[in-house]
Amino acid sequence: MELKRGYFITFEGADGCGKTTQIKLIKNMLDEKNIANILTLEPGDTDLGKSLREILLHYDKPVASSAEMFLYLADRAQHVKSVIDAALKEKKIVLCDRYTDSTVAYQGYARGEDIEQINCLNKIATDNLEPDLTIVFDVDSKIAQQRVGEEKDRLESEGLEFHKKVRNGYLELAKKYPQRIKVIDANQSIEEVFSNTKKIIGELLNL
Secondary structure (H helix, E strand, O other), X not given: OOOOOOXXXXXXXXXXXXXXXXXXXXXXXXXXXXXXXXXXXXXXXXXXXXXXXXXXXXXXXXXXXXXXXXXXXXXXXXXHHHHHHHHHHOOOEEEEEOOHHHHHHHHHHHXXXXXXXXXXXXXXXXXXXXXXXXXXXXXXXXXXXXXXXXXXXXXXXXXXXXXXXXXXXXXHHHHHOOOOEEEEEXXXXXXXXXXXXXXXXXXXXXX
């Protein structure tokens, strides 16, 4: 099945929300329908990004919140130019695990960086590229932390209050951008969440 144009779909949510499982299920669905697509992620889906990801998730010394923000933005700028733009020009569906909303939720709402500044910097890093659709997988913060397990990266290791702020940040973003951002209750089973995800994406793509 050939699309008239590429579509950019981002998957968002706090750590442990289940978005990575859902994005793989959606990719499998599109593959079965012979719809050209790529699965990509932030941070770390470019050569430069892999180095930045290692710093962002595993650096064991204090990191200034502004420095953290700029590292994510650097990864995003490289990602858009190296991966996303090319795939969209080839009329592919881009399934992206995290994008600009992650920086607003984590570094803005949770870390306290200025959200308007983040929005401006995101526009520079992405050359104003916005998703056609963003799905936020919303889950109770305690449940999400349990799902992450014992082995946590630098951000996953932040306390419960931090992750509550992240969750609330995503819900605030959904209120601000209801046309783009759709929220799914991710406290449900994997099958129920997938059914809802599939429905939302099917409406976008006229499947």
